[in-house]
Amino acid sequence: MLTPHRNTGFAELAEFISDDFCPKGMITPCDIVEASGIGFSCGDYGNAFDGLLEHQYGKFHIYINANRLQHAYTPRARFTIAHELGHYFIDEHRNALKSGKAPSHPSFTNFQSSNIVEREADYFAASLLLPATRVKADVNRRKFNFNLLDELSKKYQTSLMSTAIRFADIGNHPIMVIFSKNGIIEWKWSSKDFPYYHLKNGNRVPETTVAGDFFATKSAFTGTDQIIADDWFQVWDNRYLQKFYEHCIPYAPLNCALSIVWED
Numbered sequence: 001m002l003t004p005h006r007n008t009g010f011a012e013l014a015e016f017i018s019d020d021f022c023p024k025g026m027i028t029p030c031d032i033v034e035a036s037g038i039g040f041s042c043g044d045y046g047n048a049f050d051g052l053l054e055h056q057y058g059k060f061h062i063y064i065n066a067n068r069l070q071h072a073y074t075p076r077a078r079f080t081i082a083h084e085l086g087h088y089f090i091d092e093h094r095n096a097l098k099s100g101k102a103p104s105h106p107s108f109t110n111f112q113s114s115n116i117v118e119r120e121a122d123y124f125a126a127s128l129l130l131p132a133t134r135v136k137a138d139v140n141r142r143k144f145n146f147n148l149l150d151e152l153s154k155k156y157q158t159s160l161m162s163t164a165i166r167f168a169d170i171g172n173h174p175i176m177v178i179f180s181k182n183g184i185i186e187w188k189w190s191s192k193d194f195p196y197y198h199l200k201n202g203n204r205v206p207e208t209t210v211a212g213d214f215f216a217t218k219s220a221f222t223g224t225d226q227i228i229a230d231d232w233f234q235v236w237d238n239r240y241l242q243k244f245y246e247h248c249i250p251y252a253p254l255n256c257a258l259s260i261v262w263e264d
């Protein structure tokens with residue numbers, strides 16, 4: 001099971017860039033690309049990649065695959081462009097590309113890769129599109145529920161997955177984000193002060209969870225459901241009946257599910 005890589009240094013770098021290029025309103029990665037003098041193409045590249053950063057003849061160029069992302073303004077495309085900007089703005093990534101030590105590599109959105117460099121660029125992208133200061137102001141004094149994440153994802157034009165991951169780091173209520181496929185947990189990400197870290201079934205999705213129900217029945221319950229701590233977590237004390245909520249977003253075509261879990 002993978003645990004997404006954390007690096008607050010990248011988050012700070014990303015937020016600095018957001019504030020510098022897009023001080024007000026929505027973060028527009030295309031404008032950051034243009035203002036940085038990076039070449040940009042959005043075309044049909046089959047299924048080869050979602051995004052790609054190339055360095056040739058002393059110049060950087062970002063390619064976005066319209067075949068997979070529709071156009072440059074969908075949340076996935078915005079994330080992909082922000083990811084490629086991560087490869088450009090993170091010193092080690094840019095220098096590796098510039099020196100020819102690392103070849104241009106195809107990137108796929110999002111948070112699916114086990115490659116550390118990809119994880120760093122994903123983390124940079126989420127931080128760029130959801131700057132901490134702005135998000136914190138939006139959620140200040142708000143009670144957490146799924147609608148709050150939904151609202152943020154619409155306001156910032158980011159996927160629910162990247163919004164939830166970002167919220168886990170900077171939000172005002174501890175949550176855990178669990179991504180599973182074919183009944184197996186691919187990765188989890190949680191707030192530092194989330195009460196439990198150990199899932200009770202190792203990397204298998206427990207049957208009594210909402211995600212577990214989706215894998216067992218293939219019928220997708222969409223909404224927030226009440227569960228107990230013992231459904232997902234290893235609980236050593238008498239708090240196993242503690243009330244939790246799970247909001248599961250299943251994606252039947254790929255047999256995968258994103259669960260957001262929080263304590264009442």
Ligand SMILES: [Zn+2]
Nearest residue numbers: 106107118121
């Ligand atoms: Zn990449």
